[in-house]
Amino acid sequence: MSTLLTILIDGLIYGAWLFLVAAGLTLIFGVMKVLNIAHGNLYAIGAYVAATAMGYWFADRPPSFAAFAIQLGTAVVAGTALGLALDRGVLRRLRGRDEVSLALATYALLLVLDDVIQFIWGTSAYPASAPYGLLGSSEINGLRFNNYEFVLLAAAAAVGLLLWWLLQRTRTGRCLAAIIRDPEMSGAMGIDVERLYLATFMLGAVLAALGGALTAPMIQVAPGLGAEVIVVTFAVIVIGGMGSIPGAAVGALVVGLARAATIHLFPFAEVFIVYAVMALVLAVRPEGLFPQAALRKI
Amino acid sequence: MNSLRRTDASLLGLLAVLCAAAFIAPSWLMSLLAVALAKGLVALGLLLLLRAGLVPFGHALYYCLGGYVAGLGTPWLGIRDTLLLLALASLLSGAVAFAAGFLMRRYRGIFFAMLSMALSMILYGVLLKSQSLGSSDGFTVARASFFAMQTAGVGAIRSVYLLTAVVTLLAAWGVSRYLTTAMGHVGPAIRENEVRVEYLGCSPSRVIHREYTASGALAGGAGALVAILVGQVDPGMGFWMTSGEFVFIAILAGAGGIWGSLAAAFVLEGIHALAFEYAPQYWKFVLGATLLLLIVRFPSGLSSMLANRAGARS
Amino acid sequence: MSSAPLLETRGLTVRFGAVVAVNKVSVRIDRGDVVGLIGTNGAGKTTFLNMVTGYLRPTGGEILLEGRSTLGRSPRELVAHGMARSFQVPQLFPAMTVREHLLFALALADGSAGALLKPLHSAQRQARADEVLGRFGLQAIGERPVNLVPQGQRKLIDIAMALSLKPRLLLLDEPTSGVSSAEKMPLMEVVFDVIRASGVTVLFVEHDMDVVRRYVTRILAFRDGSMIADGAPGDVMRDAQVASAVLRGRAPAALAKAGAA
Numbered sequence: 001m002s003t004l005l006t007i008l009i010d011g012l013i014y015g016a017w018l019f020l021v022a023a024g025l026t027l028i029f030g031v032m033k034v035l036n037i038a039h040g041n042l043y044a045i046g047a048y049v050a051a052t053a054m055g056y057w058f059a060d061r062p063p064s065f066a067a068f069a070i071q072l073g074t075a076v077v078a079g080t081a082l083g084l085a086l087d088r089g090v091l092r093r094l095r096g097r098d099e100v101s102l103a104l105a106t107y108a109l110l111l112v113l114d115d116v117i118q119f120i121w122g123t124s125a126y127p128a129s130a131p132y133g134l135l136g137s138s139e140i141n142g143l144r145f146n147n148y149e150f151v152l153l154a155a156a157a158a159v160g161l162l163l164w165w166l167l168q169r170t171r172t173g174r175c176l177a178a179i180i181r182d183p184e185m186s187g188a189m190g191i192d193v194e195r196l197y198l199a200t201f202m203l204g205a206v207l208a209a210l211g212g213a214l215t216a217p218m219i220q221v222a223p224g225l226g227a228e229v230i231v232v233t234f235a236v237i238v239i240g241g242m243g244s245i246p247g248a249a250v251g252a253l254v255v256g257l258a259r260a261a262t263i264h265l266f267p268f269a270e271v272f273i274v275y276a277v278m279a280l281v282l283a284v285r286p287e288g289l290f291p292q293a294a295l296r297k298i
Numbered sequence: 299m300n301s302l303r304r305t306d307a308s309l310l311g312l313l314a315v316l317c318a319a320a321f322i323a324p325s326w327l328m329s330l331l332a333v334a335l336a337k338g339l340v341a342l343g344l345l346l347l348l349r350a351g352l353v354p355f356g357h358a359l360y361y362c363l364g365g366y367v368a369g370l371g372t373p374w375l376g377i378r379d380t381l382l383l384l385a386l387a388s389l390l391s392g393a394v395a396f397a398a399g400f401l402m403r404r405y406r407g408i409f410f411a412m413l414s415m416a417l418s419m420i421l422y423g424v425l426l427k428s429q430s431l432g433s434s435d436g437f438t439v440a441r442a443s444f445f446a447m448q449t450a451g452v453g454a455i456r457s458v459y460l461l462t463a464v465v466t467l468l469a470a471w472g473v474s475r476y477l478t479t480a481m482g483h484v485g486p487a488i489r490e491n492e493v494r495v496e497y498l499g500c501s502p503s504r505v506i507h508r509e510y511t512a513s514g515a516l517a518g519g520a521g522a523l524v525a526i527l528v529g530q531v532d533p534g535m536g537f538w539m540t541s542g543e544f545v546f547i548a549i550l551a552g553a554g555g556i557w558g559s560l561a562a563a564f565v566l567e568g569i570h571a572l573a574f575e576y577a578p579q580y581w582k583f584v585l586g587a588t589l590l591l592l593i594v595r596f597p598s599g600l601s602s603m604l605a606n607r608a609g610a611r612s
Numbered sequence: 613m614s615s616a617p618l619l620e621t622r623g624l625t626v627r628f629g630a631v632v633a634v635n636k637v638s639v640r641i642d643r644g645d646v647v648g649l650i651g652t653n654g655a656g657k658t659t660f661l662n663m664v665t666g667y668l669r670p671t672g673g674e675i676l677l678e679g680r681s682t683l684g685r686s687p688r689e690l691v692a693h694g695m696a697r698s699f700q701v702p703q704l705f706p707a708m709t710v711r712e713h714l715l716f717a718l719a720l721a722d723g724s725a726g727a728l729l730k731p732l733h734s735a736q737r738q739a740r741a742d743e744v745l746g747r748f749g750l751q752a753i754g755e756r757p758v759n760l761v762p763q764g765q766r767k768l769i770d771i772a773m774a775l776s777l778k779p780r781l782l783l784l785d786e787p788t789s790g791v792s793s794a795e796k797m798p799l800m801e802v803v804f805d806v807i808r809a810s811g812v813t814v815l816f817v818e819h820d821m822d823v824v825r826r827y828v829t830r831i832l833a834f835r836d837g838s839m840i841a842d843g844a845p846g847d848v849m850r851d852a853q854v855a856s857a858v859l860r861g862r863a864p865a866a867l868a869k870a871g872a873a
Contacts, residue, residue: 094594111586478732480732482732493703496688497665497688498777
């Protein structure tokens with residue numbers, strides 16, 4: 001069944017991409033209870049910065065593996081800077097507010113950042129194709145795959161491992177787990193909650209920017225990049241359970257495979273499939289697949 | 299009750315002023331006012347949801363639908379009469395809201411907000427891709443026509459302006475009455491303590507479903523009015539940017555009842571006009587920054603509207 | 613009068629992971645009963661109540677209200693079938709005044725579209741609200757926002773709303789918790805005055821044995837999720853298991869007195 005294999009590979013790749021973007025979003029929500037609706041813009045800025053940097057670097061040079069270094073480097077720099085600016089500038093003033101108010105603030109940030117992107121980079125497209133042809137291509141089952149797409153897979157796996165190690169094996173991770181359960185109590189126990197909030201948001205921003213930077217060579221880096229991303233990413237983290245990183249991985253995989261299947265088998269349903277899957281999961285498990293435990297209210 | 303009479307009188311007074319203005323105001327002002335009133339109409343519907351603690355991030359869906367129905371009514375169904383088109387647009391938007399309501403009524407908070415956004419993105423995507431509907435350019439809409447009398451030029455603008463004023467203020471009157479009823483108090487009760495509402499034998503979901511449907515119909519009507527006024531529809535009407543304007547109005551209106559909603563719509567259009575003069579490219583920035591300012595600087599107004607305060611902490 | 617019980621549970625069980633919070637509880641409550649539910653913290657009393665009132669789904673067993681199963685029914689449906697409850701922490705609406713709580717409850721109790729679409733503050737409803745406020749001794753604070761009302765009166769408002777629904781079965785979760793000892797008895801007197809006048813069947817969770825002794829016709833004792841005793845107050849209070857599990861530290865004289873009451 002060559003179609004099945006194709007769907008599997010396509011699904012894995014798309015799932016990997018989804019996880020890259022969703023991991024940061026779900027991490028930020030899990031720790032800070034902030035649904036960062038501007039996450040798509042952070043992704044877009046990551047793509048733009050990487051594309052611009054690569055544009056400069058490769059203006060007179062042939063494509064080389066330096067591209068990956070640039071992608072990683074720009075993502076870290078851009079993500080850290082943005083994370084710092086947004087958390088310190090806006091989110092810090094809204095600590096403890098209800099979830100909807102926080103989401104509204106990030107919605108406002110979406111509006112602001114969209115025009116900031118337009119201001120800096122204008123409306124033209126930025127090519128970033130330098131690394132795209134570097135790794136050649138493979139033929140699987142009679143279909144050509146550009147090996148760059150497997151970089152996404154590797155990156156997603158790396159990010160997943162990194163986050164797992166961070167959350168399960170480090171002291172910081174345990175502190176984060178405590179904050180997730182009860183921020184007030186954690187602060188009372190001596191955990192520097194503010195610093196960890198900042199660190200979490202910066203990490204989330206870096207992950208988003210990295211997603212954008214890695215994706216840049218595969219697409220048109222042009223206006224509108226961020227808008228579509230946020231809704232699909234939201235669907236993924238809802239399916240997986242908001243705040244859960246394993247959930248984001250499973251959700252990404254499920255959505256990735258579903259979408260791949262749709263593209264190859266029922267192309268007209270492509271627009272709806274993500275939301276259909278989300279609606280289906282929510283109908284059976286309203287809190288997602290790996291929800292955070294809820295406290296008894298009455 | 300005294301305050302009810304006062305509200306009725308004020309609405310009537312406002313209507314009189316707006317109608318009088320129709321004969322002395324220049325057409326650009328009438329257009330501006332008409333758009334502001336139409337957005338006020340959307341805000342009135344949103345007020346109901348906001349009182350229940352629900353902020354739909356994608357309500358432009360119904361506004362856009364209404365506009366497209368009004369625009370397609372003439373070429374597809376041969377309907378020329380503006381009143382009929384308005385009714386049709388509201389009805390169809392209301393019907394779609396009723397259908398979507400079965401899903402939306404089960405969610406609260408951010409889920410509700412993002413599901414709403416997702417639905418509007420789906421519509422936007424569909425409209426963008428459909429060649430027959432003009433894709434990203436949209437298409438033109440016929441000028442207003444009442445009882446087989448076709449209007450043109452300033453007359454067209456004036457007639458739609460007057461219609462919008464009447465419709466919006468009528469809706470404001472209806473909403474103000476609704477807010478005094480027991481059912482009108484269920485929304486805030488849901489926001490404050492949904493469990494208690496259930497244990498008083500009332501289904502929060504059903505009330506939310508009704509209010510969601512009504513707000514969809516109102517937004518659809520508003521979209522139709524603007525489409526006929528401006529003579530143009532395009533997918534941008536359903537884009538999250540338009541929803542952003544509605545969210546802005548909702549937040550600015552806060553807990554101010556119908557007057558808050560109407561005033562907020564006017565403020566939005568005022569800022570919009572100013573921004574258009576000085577920085578037309580950066581409307582999103584202006585809107586977003588102002589929204590942020592509101593959220594950060596005026597927490598109590600916002601929180602009293604949105605925060606869920608189920609008993610435990612007190 | 614039919615002999616079918618008003619409320620019956622059979623083997624009612626609920627598990628949270630490995631913890632069995634309520635373990636095969638079977639109980640019959642008949643019309644007119646006033647039943648006290650006692651047990652230490654964590655014994656499963658509120659969890660039991662939450663299942664009976666449709667807030668929590670059991671993992672096993674049955675609940676029958678007037679012979680009909682309530683499994684899968686929402687709290688709203690159960691209220692429509694004549695059940696009402698109050699809460700350990702009074703569940704009120706912070707922005708409403710005391711009077712508005714009653715107006716709201718009365719409007720929802722009626723439930724018809726006509727009642728719901730009338731203004732909340734209609735004259736007819738105001739009169740009925742005044743009457744309820746009077747019976748609960750809340751007239752003086754009618755216009756006060758409920759946020760500024762002390763705990764004892766918050767409890768009364770919570771219970772008053774439940775009684776406004778004219779239920780056949782009333783469930784109260786620790787009606788006197790958080791209320792000072794001096795206020796407990798007066799509070800319960802007020803509540804039971806209304807209860808006796810309305811003839812509603814009552815099941816209430818309570819820690820204060822004086823309160824329990826004074827009002828109940830029957831006691832259910834819980835321990836670690838299981839029901840260890842069910843019967844007349846005298847018998848249950850003298851039961852050795854109950855004594856060690858629930859009535860710890862009580863002098864034998866007090867027990868004997870309780871037995872004789």
